[in-house]
Amino acid sequence: MSSVYERLGIRTIINASGPSTRLSGSILPAEVAQAMAEASQHCVDIAELQAWAGEAIADVTGAESGYVTSGAAAGIMLGVAACVTGLDPGRMNRLPDTAGMKDEVIIPRSHRNFYDHAIRAVGVKLVEVGISDRYSGAGVRDTEAWEIADAITDRTAAVAYVMNARARPDLADVVKAAHDRGVPVVVDAAGQLPPQSNLQRFVEAGADVVCFSGGKTIRGPQSSGILCGRKDLVSAVALQHLDQDVFYDLWNPPASLIDKDRLPGAPQHGIGRPCKVGKEEIVGLITALRLFVAEGDEARHARWAAVIQSLAAALETLPNARVDAAIDPGRPVPGLRLEIDEAAAGITCLELARRLIDGEPSVHCNTADVYEGVLGFGPMCLREGDVEAIGRRMGELLA
Numbered sequence: 001m002s003s004v005y006e007r008l009g010i011r012t013i014i015n016a017s018g019p020s021t022r023l024s025g026s027i028l029p030a031e032v033a034q035a036m037a038e039a040s041q042h043c044v045d046i047a048e049l050q051a052w053a054g055e056a057i058a059d060v061t062g063a064e065s066g067y068v069t070s071g072a073a074a075g076i077m078l079g080v081a082a083c084v085t086g087l088d089p090g091r092m093n094r095l096p097d098t099a100g101m102k103d104e105v106i107i108p109r110s111h112r113n114f115y116d117h118a119i120r121a122v123g124v125k126l127v128e129v130g131i132s133d134r135y136s137g138a139g140v141r142d143t144e145a146w147e148i149a150d151a152i153t154d155r156t157a158a159v160a161y162v163m164n165a166r167a168r169p170d171l172a173d174v175v176k177a178a179h180d181r182g183v184p185v186v187v188d189a190a191g192q193l194p195p196q197s198n199l200q201r202f203v204e205a206g207a208d209v210v211c212f213s214g215g216k217t218i219r220g221p222q223s224s225g226i227l228c229g230r231k232d233l234v235s236a237v238a239l240q241h242l243d244q245d246v247f248y249d250l251w252n253p254p255a256s257l258i259d260k261d262r263l264p265g266a267p268q269h270g271i272g273r274p275c276k277v278g279k280e281e282i283v284g285l286i287t288a289l290r291l292f293v294a295e296g297d298e299a300r301h302a303r304w305a306a307v308i309q310s311l312a313a314a315l316e317t318l319p320n321a322r323v324d325a326a327i328d329p330g331r332p333v334p335g336l337r338l339e340i341d342e343a344a345a346g347i348t349c350l351e352l353a354r355r356l357i358d359g360e361p362s363v364h365c366n367t368a369d370v371y372e373g374v375l376g377f378g379p380m381c382l383r384e385g386d387v388e389a390i391g392r393r394m395g396e397l398l399a
Contacts, residue, residue, distance in 0.1 A: 012361075012362075013362040013363070013364055014362065014364065014382070014383075014389060015364055015381035015382070016363060016364060016377045016378060017364050017365055017366045017377075017378060017381070018216075018333075018366065018380050019216040019217070019222075019380055019381055021071075021222065023364055025215035025216065025222030026216060026218075026219045026220075026380065026381060027219065027381055028219060028220075028221070028284070028288070029219055029291055031287060031291060032219065032220060032221075032284050032287045032288045035284055035287040036281075036283060036284040037280075038283075039279050039282075039283035039284070040279070040280050042279075043279075044279055046242065046277075046279065046282075047238070047253045047257060047258070049279055049282050049283075050067060050068060050238060050242070050257060050277075050282065051253075051254035051256050051257040053066065053068045053282050053285070053286050054066040054067050054257055056289070056290075057227075057228050057286075057289070058228065060199055060289060060290075060293055061200055061203055061210070061226075062204065063203045063210070063228035063229050064230055064231040064234070065228070065229070065230070065231040065256075065257070066226065066227065066228040066229075067226075067227045067228070067237050067241075068214070068224060068225070068226065068281065068282045068285050068286075069211070069224070069225040069226070069227050069241075069275060069277060070224065070225065070275040070276065070277050070281070071213060071214070071215070071223060071224065072188065072189075072190035072212060072213040072214075072226075073115055073118040073190070073225075074118070074225060074272065074275035075209075075211030075212075075227040076115070076116075076118040076119060076160075076186065076188050077121055077122060077271070077272065077275070078227065078237040078240060078241055078271075078275065079158075079186045079209035079211060079227060079229070079233065080105060080118075080119050080122045080124065080157070080160070080186055081095060081122045081236070081237070081240050081270070081271050081272065082209070082233040082237045082240065083157045083158035083184050083186065083208075083209070083233065084098060084101055084102060084123075084124060084157045084158075085101070085236055085240070086232070086236060087235060087236055087239070087262055087263060089239065089263055089264065089265055089266060089267035090267075092239060092240050092267040092268075092271070093267050093268050093270075095122060095123055095240075095270070095271045096121065096122055096123030097123060098123040098124060101157070102155050102156060102157035103123065103124050103125060103155055103157065104124060104125050104127050104153070104155045104156050105119055105125070105126055105156070105157055105159070105186075106126075106127045106129055106148055106151050106158075106159045106160070106183075107119075107126055107127070107128060107129070107159070107160040107162075108128075108129055108130050108143035108148070108161070108168070108169070109128040109129060109132050109143060110130070110132035110135055110143060110168065111161065111162040112126075112128065113162065115162075115190075116160070119160055121271075122271065124157060126160075127156075129147045129151045130142060130143025130144065130147050131143075134168075142168040143168065143169060144169050145169045145170070145173035145174055145176070145177040146177065148174055148177045149177035149178075152177075152178070156181070156183050157183075158178075158185065158186050158208075159174060159177075159178045159183055159185045159186070160185075160186050160188070161174055161185055161187045161207070162187075162188045163187055163188060163189045163192050163202065164191075164192070171185075171187070171202060171205045171206075171207065172205045176206075179206065184208035184209065184230070184233065185206070185207050185208050185209075186207070186208065186209040186210075186211075187202050187207040187209065187210045187211065188211055189202055189211060190211065190212060190225075191216060192212065193212060193218060193292075194217060194297050194300065194301075194332045194333065195332060196293060196296070196297055199293075203228060207229065208229050208230045208233055209228075209229040209230070209233055209234075209237075210227070210229055211225060211226065211227050212225060213225055213226075214281075214285045214288070214289075217292070217333075217380065218285070218288050218289055218292045219291070220281075220284055220285040220289065221280070221281045221284045221285060221288075223277075223281055224281045224282075224284065224285040225285075235258050237272070238257050239263075239266075239270060240267065240271055240272045240273075241270060241272035241273065241275060242270075243269070243273070244266055244267060244268055244269050244270070245269070246266075248265060248266050301329060301332075301334065303379075304333060304334045304379040304380065305327040305334045305379075307334075307382055308325050308326075308327050308334040308335065308336050308377070308379050310387045311325075311377055311382075311387045311390065311391075312325040314387055314388065314390065314394075315336070315338060315394060318338075318394055318395065318398050319344075319345070319398055319399070320344040320345035320398060321338055321339065321345070321394075321398060322338070322339045322341075323337075323338055324338075324339065333378060333379070334378075335366075335376060335377065335379075336377040336378075337369075337374050337376055337377075338374065338375045338376075338377065338394075339374050340352060340373050340374070340375070340398075341373075342373055345398055347398075348373075349370050349371070349373045349374065350367075350370050352375070352398075353365065353370050353375060355397055356393065356397070359393060359397075361389055361393065363389070363390055363393055366378060
């Protein structure tokens, strides 16, 4: 049977890199695809569906409330907007004009990246703090929590924190520094799963808003994300995201999501309105989240490790190449590095990667270290038959 992409004339790829947006995210489990198909056949009140999803997210994360966004970046934008406006619908209507509002967000300098467009889109100014000597090779220090505290003023709306394994300063120290001055902390944890304990870890550390990608390890829809945190901030997120084209007297949002009695009136369409999430994505994400939690880290790691072991066996006889498979249980996601002896092989690693992409089948791997002569391979998006196809193609190119 032909696939929809064959009928459309779009070639499919073997994704040995991972669930990046550029490569269309993860492969949906059948249960998720089925749930989305069923959801598509009915109409519902999106606010009611988001309230249900929020309760499911809160149950898994331990946060006061939750919300489904159109990806982690949208969640970051909405979370920062909530910190700027609170539950004031007048301020919501004026964004991204932040005149008269707290209009600065503090961020450690080493946490800056192009995804912080999402923060700046709210209309705020990013205030960089600290010097990341450890990244420049000039020393060992990074931003410290006292520097964040020292930078807080009456214009500070939030502190932004981008989580990764090497992130400094410690999140708990940042939270204390911010909370001592009454400032919320927004955590970008887009790619911080597994381990699944991270679903609770950052909330437990005191973060006020935490955002995860829904289309990566969770294997939900690519255009989905999880936002969780303080109930009042999640409510402000919902108010700036939902379709608000309704008369106030007919507007009856679920109290668990939006307490109408706390508002002088309903805001107009908010700054998050372009970040629409459909009923299919909401149902699909919660279905995927429950499957993710049910599988558990150990079983998931074993499944991935088996794929990497098979790939290592398929590549270990390649000439002029060395295979290094990393399947240690302490490594969240098993992976494989293929080091190419470029001189002996008569081809650069860059050219090899290009031929893999341009060939048939088209194979995409991790090229972060391609200029060091290394290709990376991950298990998360490989389907049945992909390992054998990669082995054959690499054999053709390195023969």
